[in-house]
Amino acid sequence: MKTRHLFGATALALLPAAAMMAxxxxxxxxxxxxxxxxxxxxxxxxxxxxxYIEPYKAMHPELTVVMDESSAESVAKMRAMAEAGNVTWDLVDTLASDAIRMCDEGLVMEFDDIDAVLAPAPDGTPASEDFGDLLINDCFVPQIVYSTTFGYRTDVADWGGKVPTTVCDVFDLETFPGKRALQKRPIDNMEWALYCDGVAKEEIYDVLGTDEGIERAFNKLNSIKDQVVWWTAGAETPQLLADGEVVIGSTFNGRLFSAIVEQNQPIAMLWDMQDFDLDGWTIPADLPEDRLNRVLDFLYFATDTQRLADQAQYISYGPARSSSAPLVGFSEVLGVDMAPHMPTDPANATNTHLYDYGWWADHRDDLDAKFQAWLTQ
Incomplete structure (x- = not known):
């Protein structure tokens, strides 16, 4: 049975006050x-x-914010800190599936009443309605909708003027020779492999839930394995592409946007079968009262309608609040209209894959072990 980690009697009583304070x-x-x-x-x-952080700190000069770049390892590190009884993190940005796992294990706090924690929309719509179905879990506050997708070099001589148009071109070494970059994890790679081995999108998780399906996915990945550079940080693929060390690679769409628009690299986007996902905040369970108060105050500020729209001034991820979407437009910061660069733009979303958070929360540990074993073969 899942243990509910609420705020405790004292901190729970402070929630409305923390919201008003913010x-x-x-x-x-x-x-x-x-x-x-x-x-x-x-x-x-x-x-x-x-x-979020610089505007908040401008109002709170007494605050020191320490940034830690360990989100990719958040589940393992949260488990270790909880076991040691020494949780040093206050607010953790995580994937939706990782939030589900940490919530199920009691590592992060559950929100009993999200509308007591988050700001309403400007028209008074409660946060629970404004975020809607993106509130996939009682421990998770979504920030952005993003996708994992592919970028490719636009100047590969060996391609004879052709460019990849489907995700399955990633597996076509004859037409598109050269090194690929893939994330060093089973998520996305297993789905793309099965899809390009002929599995219909709506059947991917049914097939992947069998031993035969897992073997089928690995066999497809084997067809390009010796041409793959494995990455663990989202910044790696844009750099590998910029340096010409790979010709095509997966990463988060915002990282590719930065390379293409801000750095003017000879890279283009391949949106086919982009894998939609959510990213958002979790709070470690059982924080001391003063640390919890600070996090709640910041969270109220950082997830309001304007702040989520402001983030889209700097990167091409769609804000999670419905009321924020109309505020996304021309970025004065970057000098570009952001809407066409969003993964949710209709022109970019003709063939998308919807990431199954619950399935991966249930199967992630097992598939991680099998994937790491496959890598060593």
């Missing part, structure tokens, strides 16, 4: 003066710093 950002009573925020590094973390 409306007057000049004060934060009984709040810690340091906050450790865990994120992913690179362009995405920079967008958070610019949109």
């Amino acid at each position: 409306q007057d950002q000049a004060t934060c009573e009984n709040c810690a003066n340091t906050m450790t925020v865990v994120s992913w590094g690179g362009a995405y973390q920079n967008s958070q710093v610019k949109a």
Whole structure:
């Protein structure tokens, strides 16, 4: 049975006060003066710093924010800290599937009433309605909708003027020779492999849930394995592409946007079968009261309608609140209209894959072990 980790009687009573306090950002009573925020590094973390952390710190000069770039290892590190009884993190940016796993294990806090924690929309719509179906879990506050997709070099002589148009071109070494970059994890890779081996999208998880399906996915990945550079940080693929070390590679769409628009690299997007996902905040369970108060005050500020729209000024991820979407337009910061670069733009979303959070939460540990074993073969 899952243990519910709520705020405890004292902290729970403070929730409405913390929400009201956050409306007057000049004060934060009984709040810690340091906050450790865990994120992913690179362009995405920079967008958070610019949109959320710097404006909040301007109102709270007493606060020191420590940034940790360990989100890719958040589940393992949270488990280790909980077991040691020494949780040093205050706010953790994580994938939706990882949030589900940490919630099930009691590692992160559950929100009993999300509308007591998050700001309403400007028209008064409660946060629970404004975020809607993206509130997939009681421990998770979504920030952005993003996708894992592919970028490719636009100047590969060996391609004879052709360019990849489908995700299955990643597996076509004859037409598109050269090194590929893939994330060093089973998620996305297993789905793409099965899809390009002829499995219909709606049947992918049924097939992947069998031993035969897992073997089938690995066999497809074997066809390109010796041409793959495996990455663990989202910034790696754009750099590998820029350096010409790979000709095509997967990463988060915002990282590719940064390379293409901000750095003017000879890279183009391959949106076919982009894998939609959510990214958002979790709070470690059982924080001391002063640290919890600070996190709640910051969370109220950082997830309001304007702040989520502000993040889209810096990176091409769609804000999770419905009320934020109309505020996304021309970025004065980057000098570009952001809407066409969003994964949710109709022109980019003609063939998408919807990531199954619950399936991966149930199967991630097992598939991780099998994937790591396959890598060593």
